[in-house]
Amino acid sequence: MTTATGTVTHPIQLTERINRIEPSATMAAVAEAEKLRQSGFDVVDMTAGEPHFMTPEHIKEAAIAAVRANFSRYTPVGGTTELKDAIIQRHATDFGSHYKREETCASVGGKHALFNVISVLVDHGDEVILPVPYWVSFKDMVRYVGGTCVLLKADETQGFRVTAQMIERLITPKTKLIILNSPSNPSGAVMSPADMTEVVRLAHERGIWVISDECYVYLNYTGHDFSVGSLNEYRDRFLVVGSLSKTYAMTGWRLGYTLGPTAVVGAVQKLQSQQTSNPTSIVQKAGTAALSGSQQCLWEMKEEYRRLRDHIVNGLRTIPGVACTMPQGAFYAFPNVSTFIGKSGIKCSADIAHGLLHKAHVATVAGEGFGTTEHVRLSYATAAENIDKALERMRGYFAAL
Ligand SMILES: Cc1ncc(COP(=O)(O)O)c(C=O)c1O
Incomplete structure (x- = not known):
């Protein structure tokens, strides 16, 4: 196109993908x-x-020490061995899980981890069962990679409950993934360990993946702290996504992680190797201090x-x-x-x-x-x-x- 002043301009054509x-x-x-x-x-x-709290002092000190020690180079894509071990150990202590280093990948926040897991699991035309109300980004992440969200209205009269029976009714041959988020943003609903186990058992039986977004897992007021990660018998069908953002008041630091089968976590690392590479080296030191220090x-x-x-x-x-x-x-x-x-x-x-x-x-x-x-x-x-x-x-x- 030529403007009145004679300048030639071209229309901006973005991808169909970004417009979704x-x-x-x-x-x-x-x-x-x-x-x-x-x-x-x-x-x-x-x-x-x-959180309206500040990042705890000992976490900030670990980052400052890392800067002073020139811990400023690239690290392995999925995080340092030290950080991976801290993630694994924390999760094992708190929830009785048994993950190995190759089943663990640190990312630039939980959002990044979720985007990567969804990218490696969901293909064009795949259906993803998503309980409503859902966290804002799930729908767009699924759409971005070409999947279709199949929405499931949670039962508000029962505290926004979602059960395996409700999910089962929506399963079709195209169902690839179920996304759970407990405790939930926005409803604050917490799935009971029994309901969560039933969903994971169902998914395992049907060969469907489950992503359990556990970014708020430490903010559970029921007295029954629970992570899907403890369900070892179904472990080849689910991924746990965690984050340090809300747990340790570290939203701006950007550190999250994925725990799951080696093949999927390996694919997440492959994607990340062509994308962000490692989460910030200094933040990894702070994260290690957060996970392995006092939980007071x-x-x-x-x-x-x-x-x-x-x-x-x-x-x-x-x-x-x-x-x-x-x-x-x-x-x-x-x-x-x-x-x-x-x-x-x-x-x-x-x-x-x-x-x-x-x-x-x-x-x-x-x-x-x-x-x-x-x-x-x-x-x-x-x-x-x-x-x-x-x-x-x-x-x-x-x-x-
Ligand atoms: C449900 C849920 N999952 C994931 C995230 C991502 O958190 P972050 O990327 O800060 O780890 C958020 C942030 O608001 C969230 O509410």
């Missing part, structure tokens, strides 16, 4: 809240998908999250028209706000999130990004005073509808 996906809904919500704050409004931000910090953070959870859920439940399932893990409340649909021109939860932001200056994430039109997500990884402020403003907003 959307930007992350949570990141978009964070950006919109930030824009409002920049214009001078006092916005209570409940969007954050990350983790218990302290978990206790605080539990206190904040009770505070926000009890508060939400006093707002007329708002119903909120008690989340059993992670750090999100996922109230059902469907009673307001139809009032004051509201059609869906995106309208409610929009109204909450622009009229009450409370930033939440609309349910649409998680596959529902009836909920909004609030992160309670924040100070109790912010929660109080958000609750008061929400009460006013809903009362005025």
Whole structure:
């Protein structure tokens, strides 16, 4: 094309692949809240998908020591032996798993690990069973690699329960993978060990893969800590994806991992060798310190999250028209706000999130990004005073509808 000034321009033609996906809904919500704050409004931000704690001192010290010791070269693609051993040992101690180094790969965050596992397992035309509500990125990762998501509505009346029987009804000859995420972002639902075992047993029997996203596995308030990784008899059909982001308040450091059969983990490493190579060397040292050091910090953070959870859920439940399932893990409340649909021109939860932001200056994430039109997500990884402020403003907003 030639412009009026005579410059020749060419249309930008991106791949069909990139046009299949959307930007992350949570990141978009964070950006919109930030824009409002920049214009001078006092916005209570409940969007954050990350701990409000600082990274513990001993982890930071390990990184500083690594910098001083010039630990600045490439490492093996899937992480140092030291880090792999720390991942394996931590998981074995906490969940009774038995992984070897060749069954372990460290990546640049849990998101990276998930993207890589999905890339090596899902082909064009494959079906992936995905419980709703789902974490925003699963759907787009599956789409990006050419797969199709088969959505399964979790039973909200039973704490967003997903069972093997519900999954079994959706299995077809094209089903390649089931994605589990317990504790769940956004609902906070925790699958019981019995329900999880049944799903993995079913997948094993049918020759289907399971990815268990366990990024919030240490934020489980049921008293029954559980990882699929302990189910040794089915181990050739599932992968565990973990992350240090939420566990140790290390979101910006970017360190996650995959545990699973050698053939799949080897393929993940092959992909990673042509992509990012190793996670940052210094971060690997910090991660090793996090995993092999005292876990006291983790218990302290978990206790605080539990206190904040009770505070926000009890508060939400006093707002007329708002119903909120008690989340059993992670750090999100996922109230059902469907009673307001139809009032004051509201059609869906995106309208409610929009109204909450622009009229009450409370930033939440609309349910649409998680596959529902009836909920909004609030992160309670924040100070109790912010929660109080958000609750008061929400009460006013809903009362005025
Ligand atoms: C369910 C779930 N899985 C994976 C991730 C990725 O975490 P990270 O890439 O920081 O390890 C997140 C982050 O929000 C998440 O909520």
